[in-house]
Amino acid sequence: MSENEAVGSSGGLAPITEGEWAGWSTWQSDAFEQRAGPFYERREDDGQMVAAFRAEERHMNGAGFMHGGCMMTFADSALFTIATDALAGSHGVTMHLAGDFLDPARVGQLIEARGEVVRAGGKTIYVVGMIRADGAPVLSFNGIIRKITRR
Numbered sequence: 001m002s003e004n005e006a007v008g009s010s011g012g013l014a015p016i017t018e019g020e021w022a023g024w025s026t027w028q029s030d031a032f033e034q035r036a037g038p039f040y041e042r043r044e045d046d047g048q049m050v051a052a053f054r055a056e057e058r059h060m061n062g063a064g065f066m067h068g069g070c071m072m073t074f075a076d077s078a079l080f081t082i083a084t085d086a087l088a089g090s091h092g093v094t095m096h097l098a099g100d101f102l103d104p105a106r107v108g109q110l111i112e113a114r115g116e117v118v119r120a121g122g123k124t125i126y127v128v129g130m131i132r133a134d135g136a137p138v139l140s141f142n143g144i145i146r147k148i149t150r151r
Contacts, residue, residue, distance in 0.1 A: 051081040065104035078113035086120040099141040105133035
């Protein structure tokens, strides 16, 4: 799939059936995430949601490490992956996102985010998570999602 085919496509969450990301899904209808990542997600056998992408040269800063803005963009996307069940098909917006950078990520590494919903009730969902590069922690993050009704 070329970038132009994915960016702005309709259809929402689309399964990937071949290549490195076979068995994962991606949000084809999210043009920003497709350009920034693309980011992928799946449910593990234990029921936990995981988000991931492969670090490329275009994700790096001038020093050769992953740009902090790229990592925070991924954390923002991962909030919603982690909160899939709490969202229960609802839409939401990020009310708060904070992160602590722990170590740099490099080209070629598998970048994965996992976490948990620590509280969900009404319209507010609290999430904590960790992003790892080839298994090593690179960013701890927490965020708050506000469920919204689509007009």
